[in-house]
Amino acid sequence: MNEELEMLYEKLTAFYEERKFADLRMLLLDMEPTDIAEFMEENLDDKDQIRFFRLLPKELASDVFVEIDSDTQEHLIKAFSDTELKAVIDDMFLDDTVDIIEEMPANVVKRILASSTPENRKQLNELLEYPDDSAGSIMTTEFVALSANMTVAQAFDKIRRTGINSETIYTCYVTDGKKHLIGVATVKKLLLSQMTDIIRDVMDDAPISVETLEDKEDVAMKLSKYDFLALPVVDKEGCIVGIVTVDDAVDVLQEEATEDIQKMAAILPTEKPYLKQSVWNIWKARIPWLLLLMVSATFTSMILSSYENKLAAISVALYAFVPMLMDTAGNAGGQSSVTVIRALALNEIEFKDIFRIIWKELRVAILLALTVAVVCFVKIMFIDRIYNENITTGIAAIVSGVLFITIVMAKFVGCILPLIAKKCKLDPAVVASPFITTIVDALSLIIYCSVAISLLGQL
Amino acid sequence: MNEELEMLYEKLTAFYEERKFADLRMLLLDMEPTDIAEFMEENLDDKDQIRFFRLLPKELASDVFVEIDSDTQEHLIKAFSDTELKAVIDDMFLDDTVDIIEEMPANVVKRILASSTPENRKQLNELLEYPDDSAGSIMTTEFVALSANMTVAQAFDKIRRTGINSETIYTCYVTDGKKHLIGVATVKKLLLSQMTDIIRDVMDDAPISVETLEDKEDVAMKLSKYDFLALPVVDKEGCIVGIVTVDDAVDVLQEEATEDIQKMAAILPTEKPYLKQSVWNIWKARIPWLLLLMVSATFTSMILSSYENKLAAISVALYAFVPMLMDTAGNAGGQSSVTVIRALALNEIEFKDIFRIIWKELRVAILLALTVAVVCFVKIMFIDRIYNENITTGIAAIVSGVLFITIVMAKFVGCILPLIAKKCKLDPAVVASPFITTIVDALSLIIYCSVAISLLGQL
Numbered sequence: 001m002n003e004e005l006e007m008l009y010e011k012l013t014a015f016y017e018e019r020k021f022a023d024l025r026m027l028l029l030d031m032e033p034t035d036i037a038e039f040m041e042e043n044l045d046d047k048d049q050i051r052f053f054r055l056l057p058k059e060l061a062s063d064v065f066v067e068i069d070s071d072t073q074e075h076l077i078k079a080f081s082d083t084e085l086k087a088v089i090d091d092m093f094l095d096d097t098v099d100i101i102e103e104m105p106a107n108v109v110k111r112i113l114a115s116s117t118p119e120n121r122k123q124l125n126e127l128l129e130y131p132d133d134s135a136g137s138i139m140t141t142e143f144v145a146l147s148a149n150m151t152v153a154q155a156f157d158k159i160r161r162t163g164i165n166s167e168t169i170y171t172c173y174v175t176d177g178k179k180h181l182i183g184v185a186t187v188k189k190l191l192l193s194q195m196t197d198i199i200r201d202v203m204d205d206a207p208i209s210v211e212t213l214e215d216k217e218d219v220a221m222k223l224s225k226y227d228f229l230a231l232p233v234v235d236k237e238g239c240i241v242g243i244v245t246v247d248d249a250v251d252v253l254q255e256e257a258t259e260d261i262q263k264m265a266a267i268l269p270t271e272k273p274y275l276k277q278s279v280w281n282i283w284k285a286r287i288p289w290l291l292l293l294m295v296s297a298t299f300t301s302m303i304l305s306s307y308e309n310k311l312a313a314i315s316v317a318l319y320a321f322v323p324m325l326m327d328t329a330g331n332a333g334g335q336s337s338v339t340v341i342r343a344l345a346l347n348e349i350e351f352k353d354i355f356r357i358i359w360k361e362l363r364v365a366i367l368l369a370l371t372v373a374v375v376c377f378v379k380i381m382f383i384d385r386i387y388n389e390n391i392t393t394g395i396a397a398i399v400s401g402v403l404f405i406t407i408v409m410a411k412f413v414g415c416i417l418p419l420i421a422k423k424c425k426l427d428p429a430v431v432a433s434p435f436i437t438t439i440v441d442a443l444s445l446i447i448y449c450s451v452a453i454s455l456l457g458q459l
Numbered sequence: 460m461n462e463e464l465e466m467l468y469e470k471l472t473a474f475y476e477e478r479k480f481a482d483l484r485m486l487l488l489d490m491e492p493t494d495i496a497e498f499m500e501e502n503l504d505d506k507d508q509i510r511f512f513r514l515l516p517k518e519l520a521s522d523v524f525v526e527i528d529s530d531t532q533e534h535l536i537k538a539f540s541d542t543e544l545k546a547v548i549d550d551m552f553l554d555d556t557v558d559i560i561e562e563m564p565a566n567v568v569k570r571i572l573a574s575s576t577p578e579n580r581k582q583l584n585e586l587l588e589y590p591d592d593s594a595g596s597i598m599t600t601e602f603v604a605l606s607a608n609m610t611v612a613q614a615f616d617k618i619r620r621t622g623i624n625s626e627t628i629y630t631c632y633v634t635d636g637k638k639h640l641i642g643v644a645t646v647k648k649l650l651l652s653q654m655t656d657i658i659r660d661v662m663d664d665a666p667i668s669v670e671t672l673e674d675k676e677d678v679a680m681k682l683s684k685y686d687f688l689a690l691p692v693v694d695k696e697g698c699i700v701g702i703v704t705v706d707d708a709v710d711v712l713q714e715e716a717t718e719d720i721q722k723m724a725a726i727l728p729t730e731k732p733y734l735k736q737s738v739w740n741i742w743k744a745r746i747p748w749l750l751l752l753m754v755s756a757t758f759t760s761m762i763l764s765s766y767e768n769k770l771a772a773i774s775v776a777l778y779a780f781v782p783m784l785m786d787t788a789g790n791a792g793g794q795s796s797v798t799v800i801r802a803l804a805l806n807e808i809e810f811k812d813i814f815r816i817i818w819k820e821l822r823v824a825i826l827l828a829l830t831v832a833v834v835c836f837v838k839i840m841f842i843d844r845i846y847n848e849n850i851t852t853g854i855a856a857i858v859s860g861v862l863f864i865t866i867v868m869a870k871f872v873g874c875i876l877p878l879i880a881k882k883c884k885l886d887p888a889v890v891a892s893p894f895i896t897t898i899v900d901a902l903s904l905i906i907y908c909s910v911a912i913s914l915l916g917q918l
Contacts (some may be wrong), residue, residue: 008560030663030664030665032667032674032685033788034684034685034686077607138854146729156650159650159896160650160651163647163650163651164651167871169646169647169650170629170646170647170688173916187628187629187650188622188628190617191615191618191622191628191646192619192622192623202839204489205489206489206490206501208491212863224706224709224710224713225493225494226491226493229629229688229704229705237493246688246705246706246709247683247686247705249709250683250705250708250709250712253709253713254683254712254716254805257713258801258805259715260720261716261719261723261797261801262721262797262798262801264720264723264724264797265723265793265794265797265798266790266793266794267794267798268798273802273805273807274798274799274808274816275802275807275812275815275816275819276801279819279822279823279826282819282823283823283826283827283830286791286794286823286827287827287830289790289833290787290790290791290794290812290827290831290866291830291831291834293786293787293790293829294783294786294787294834294835294838294862295834295838297782297783297786297787298783298838298842300783300786301779301780301782301783301847302778302843302846302847304777304778304779304781304782305517305776305779305843305846305847305849306846307781308775308776308778308847308849309775311775311811312771312775316767316768316770316771316775317764317767319763319767319778319781320759320761320763320764321760322763322778322781322782323756323759323760323763323781323782323785323900324753324756324757324760326782326785326786327752327753327756327759327785327896327897327900328749328752328753328756330896331725331748331749331896332745332749334724334725335725335726335745335749337724338720338723338724338726339721339723339724339726339733340733342717342720342721343732343734346713346717346732348732348733348734349733349734351583353734356734357733357734360734360738360741363738364738364741364745366750367738368742368745368746369740371742371746371750372599372746372749372750372753375750375753375754376753379753379754379757383757384760384761384764387765388760388761388764388767389760390767403753407749415630417778427472437790438786441782443783452670454749
């Protein structure tokens with residue numbers, strides 16, 4: 001946190017504790033809602049949070065409420081009178097209300113819906129029906145709609161009238177009598193036009209839109225690709241039902257990156273910030289993969305057991321390189337899989353690129369494997385032999401040779417598994433990343449044991 | 460790619476090949492620049508790219524050029540006449556020109572600078588001097604500046620006059636005679652005000668700004684936190700020198716997430732899309748960590764070697780569980796480190812939260828370790844003993860017990876290493892993630908070998 005903000009928080013605390021409420025309000029009016037929310041969460045206890053919230057200037061209350069974390073929101077709603085709740089809810093954008101409702105227990109949801117106007121309640125219920133990961137779930141129904149016959153002057157009048165209740169006014173949507181989306185006009189375009197121009201002539205008449213059920217990640221990527229401030233959402237008939245704004249798209253992109261990172265680290269994705277998650281929930285997110293991977297390591301145990309007597313008969317020193325071989329293969333495979341998974345997420349590659357990718361990865365793999373194998377051979381001969389005299393040149397050669405094979409194999413598995421997962425409509429990050437280690441471990445061990453036994457066993 | 464776009468591309472190809480250039484231009488006028496760029500990259504060879512580019516409607520040329528990948532840009536610039544280059548450069552925003560210059564070889568940079576107006580050349584040189592990861596490097600100097608004494612009507616006149624050359628007009632910056640940033644006025648606010656209102660009275664007079672040298676990731680996070688469309692960048696004297704817009708901030712956030720993912724997977728971060736990277740560059744990004752981790756696995760070899768004779772004397776079956784122990788510990792540690800690294804990147808936690816984090820992770824660790832250890836014991840007794848009769852109940856108990864200890868230890872190491880790295884101003888993702896496996900592997904092996912020898916060696 002920066003110093004400026006810290007000073008502001010200290011002032012707030014001082015004014016609040018000295019009950020200088022007029023000064024407090026003056027200060028709050030100049031602050032950003034999200035900073036006020038942060039102050040409340042970090043510096044006030046439950047009781048003071050509700051007292052402080054009641055001191056907020058009326059025009060700020062809803063904006064601050066939206067930024068507060070859901071536990072505090074729930075606790076505030078429970079303390080609100082019906083009138084207070086109605087005031088907060090009325091001033092909120094519908095998509096924010098939806099976000100809040102989704103986190104609340106049933107009895108609180110009931111109170112929120114009861115506090116909404118009948119018109120809003122109807123729209124809220126519609127919005128709540130969209131699947132969790134769809135465009136519909138992140139859109140808002142409050143936007144500026146224009147008709148094609150308006151003049152620019154009339155358009156500005158409409159913007160002035162409806163603007164205060166719209167999440168963005170900078171992109172306006174032009175519809176025909178049946179709400180079909182027929183064009184887009186930005187305020188920039190309008191400002192640079194004559195007041196007497198007709199909207200039909202200044203609008204962009206090939207608007208890019210998304211459908212209500214489209215994946216919200218695709219929607220966010222599209223918005224970012226075209227550098228738009230908002231994207232219209234249409235239903236199957238091509239009627240505009242809402243818009244997705246860039247601030248919500250940024251949140252989606254950040255969430256999706258977090259989820260991909262979690263999946264790659266064998267954690268079930270969670271949306272809550274770390275410190276807000278209960279120990280129990282963290283356990284639930286981590287235990288499935290930890291158990292699954294532990295149990296699937298049965299393969300490596302089986303492989304080692306089946307070669308046990310033969311390996312030990314040749315040289316117990318062979319065991320010393322098992323961790324190094326497995327870790328290096330795992331790292332090599334991980335590099336490839338993570339690169340491919342991220343490139344898929346960013347739409348840089350598609351399944352049809354599979355042969356280009358394999359060809360590129362194979363050349364990289366051979367170069368990498370060669371470098372690592374040579375260094376490994378030198379290291380074994382000059383370092384490992386110091387502390388373990390049982391290591392022969394033969395063992396060094398076999399370990400380095402097997403390392404070469406396993407790196408190439410790991411890179412190959414690492415690059416094709418995510419692509420195959422994508423093709424099968426599975427999540428590349430989930431299917432591929434934690435599995436790669438298990439597959440690569442098992443394959444490396446089989447190669448190592450069989451090569452060592454067949455080459456050294458005959459000596 | 461969606462079908463609509465594919466159809467558009469087919470039409471473009473048809474018009475181009477049949478030399479129906481009027482139809483082609485009509486179609487292009489309705490398309491987004493980024494889609495035209497994608498079409499050129501994917502469907503045209505070098506020669507056709509330059510011919511096609513010359514067919515572009517004049518008003519689209521710069522917008523398309525900015526979206527093309529840097530290899531193609533370079534090749535186009537080399538084919539341009541000086542007049543063509545000047546036309547493209549003149550229409551570009553300065554921050555886009557900077558992005559292009561940074562990717563070009565010296566002789567191309569010279570031509571670009573020579574084609575710029577003297578005023579732009581001066582500003583370009585200033586922008587190019589900002590460090591690569593600073594706010595200055597991603598800002599643009601083209602914005603709308605207002606003075607506090609203007610009326611709203613005068614402000615709109617100014618916006619109309621300078622708007623076409625500004626990257627955004629929706630947030631205007633109010634400065635005094637010496638360019639000090641004293642306020643912010645959004646077009647929304649202006650539209651909802653009276654034309655005769657004075658800017659001083661309608662502006663927000665506590666604008667949030669960043670400094671030129673601030674980390675671009677922090678700038679992007681700030682923009683996203685406050686849901687702004689742009690952030691002003693000021694120098695040390697508080698004079699506004701540029702703005703960062705939300706589209707550039709989104710790109711920064713996506714890049715940073717990609718870099719963190721790469722670092723966690725032991726890859727040196729790269730900015731280029733995967734398919735654009737040469738085999739050689741991919742090798743360079745991957746070999747350092749692969750080698751370092753391979754060499755650092757010397758520790759595990761040393762540990763196994765030093766316990767070699769004693770372990771083998773007790774039971775070779777003990778070796779069968781080494782991979783499982785190490786993988787599980789690595790997975791457990793990875794879960795914690797990745798969680799902490801991402802939470803740090805999202806500003807959800809700070810170093811001062813270290814004790815809360817350790818306390819939370821320890822409780823989670825004990826729950827997880829208990830579950831996994833119990834399942835592991837049952838698995839060994841009922842599955843592993845089928846294929847390996849040398850596994851005794853004692854071995855099963857020791858493996859499960861050691862598993863418990865290593866999971867708790869791995870979680871502890873996993874959560875504190877990134878925090879310590881952050882405190883030492885090192886990059887948590889680089890320092891912590893690839894190292895965790897090595898540290899955790901070594902520790903688990905030592906615990907496993909010493910516990911097994913001290914408990915079973917005496918039987």
